[in-house]
Amino acid sequence: MYIKKILQSPISFLLLLLLIITSFVFFFNVFPGEDSSILQVHFIDVGQGDSILIQTPGKQNILIDGGEKNQGAYLQSYLQKQGVKHLHMVIATHPHADHIGGLVQVLANFPTDTVYLPPVTHTTRTFEDLLSTIEQENIPLSPPPSSEPILFEKDLALEFLSPQRDFQDHLNDWSIVLKLTYDNHRFLFTGDIEGAAETALIQDYSRDRLDADVLKVSHHGSSTSSSLSFLEAVSPQVSVISSGKENPYGHPHKETLERLLQFSPNLYRTDLQGTVLINSDGVELWSPLAPLPAAGLDASSGRTLMRFLSEILLKDRIRPLFT
Numbered sequence: 001m002y003i004k005k006i007l008q009s010p011i012s013f014l015l016l017l018l019l020i021i022t023s024f025v026f027f028f029n030v031f032p033g034e035d036s037s038i039l040q041v042h043f044i045d046v047g048q049g050d051s052i053l054i055q056t057p058g059k060q061n062i063l064i065d066g067g068e069k070n071q072g073a074y075l076q077s078y079l080q081k082q083g084v085k086h087l088h089m090v091i092a093t094h095p096h097a098d099h100i101g102g103l104v105q106v107l108a109n110f111p112t113d114t115v116y117l118p119p120v121t122h123t124t125r126t127f128e129d130l131l132s133t134i135e136q137e138n139i140p141l142s143p144p145p146s147s148e149p150i151l152f153e154k155d156l157a158l159e160f161l162s163p164q165r166d167f168q169d170h171l172n173d174w175s176i177v178l179k180l181t182y183d184n185h186r187f188l189f190t191g192d193i194e195g196a197a198e199t200a201l202i203q204d205y206s207r208d209r210l211d212a213d214v215l216k217v218s219h220h221g222s223s224t225s226s227s228l229s230f231l232e233a234v235s236p237q238v239s240v241i242s243s244g245k246e247n248p249y250g251h252p253h254k255e256t257l258e259r260l261l262q263f264s265p266n267l268y269r270t271d272l273q274g275t276v277l278i279n280s281d282g283v284e285l286w287s288p289l290a291p292l293p294a295a296g297l298d299a300s301s302g303r304t305l306m307r308f309l310s311e312i313l314l315k316d317r318i319r320p321l322f323t
């Protein structure tokens with residue numbers, strides 16, 4: 001019999017075994033990247049600036065900020081590599097160039113359902129370019145909706161927590177603050193808010209509403225943000241700082257790193273680690289990248305052999321680092 005012949009030949013037998021294993025992997029979705037129940041949050045390394053891509057379990061793409069204008073081409077290729085063909089939401093947290101510059105190229109190249117901007121204007125060329133691109137591409141523009149949670153998909157909700165007040169000419173404080181909840185896990189994205197907006201958030205919302213597992217640290221780790229009372233209210237398991245390598249502002253500031261150390265045991269920095277990916281299936285939270293050693297004061301000193309190995313071995317594999 002033909003089958004008997006196949007099984008008698010060692011090479012054919014091995015090939016058959018390989019085929020069975022491959023089919024198993026394919027049909028039972030062994031690889032987490034192919035699991036549709038996973039939320040992926042990419043803190044993209046755009047140098048000194050912010051850009052965060054959220055890919056939902058329902059395959060929707062949300063982009064918060066886009067770095068400086070000179071990051072536009074890189075950002076476009078990064079999104080393409082992640083399979084992004086369409087953006088459901090683009091949120092420009094506030095009109096500073098290190099948040100909106102790269103969005104101009106993105107909005108000109110990806111069909112986008114809605115752009116959200118805070119109700120504040122700026123007179124720079126970059127901001128004007130952003131507005132004219134939105135108009136040219138005919139993209140609906142919206143102020144942040146009310147802070148009531150929007151059920152986005154099953155078990156996935158978005159809340160626009162700020163701005164709720166008039167912060168006058170303090171553009172950073174006008175930043176849209178967004179909370180994303182996926183089942184058990186909460187992410188807080190704070191743009192560049194500083195003291196006034198942090199205090200307003202503490203006054204306007206209960207501790208439970210501000211509490212988050214993952215915090216995008218405000219204003220690139222500046223010492224004028226991340227007050228002790230704000231960090232205490234959010235009490236994040238994981239903090240991510242988005243800043244440029246050797247930037248002229250000295251971000252992140254040492255005082256911020258020290259404050260973070262008190263409330264947040266796991267720290268990531270894009271200036272030292274590049275793009276940081278955090279995954280959640282609603283029950284477990286993990287990253288393919290190990291967090292920095294204590295407070296992220298120095299990345300190189302903590303690079304042990306174990307960490308090096310874990311970064312390689314854990315790449316794209318499920319590891320509940322912060323459940």
Ligand SMILES: [Zn+2]
Nearest residue numbers: 049096098192
């Ligand atoms: Zn900024």
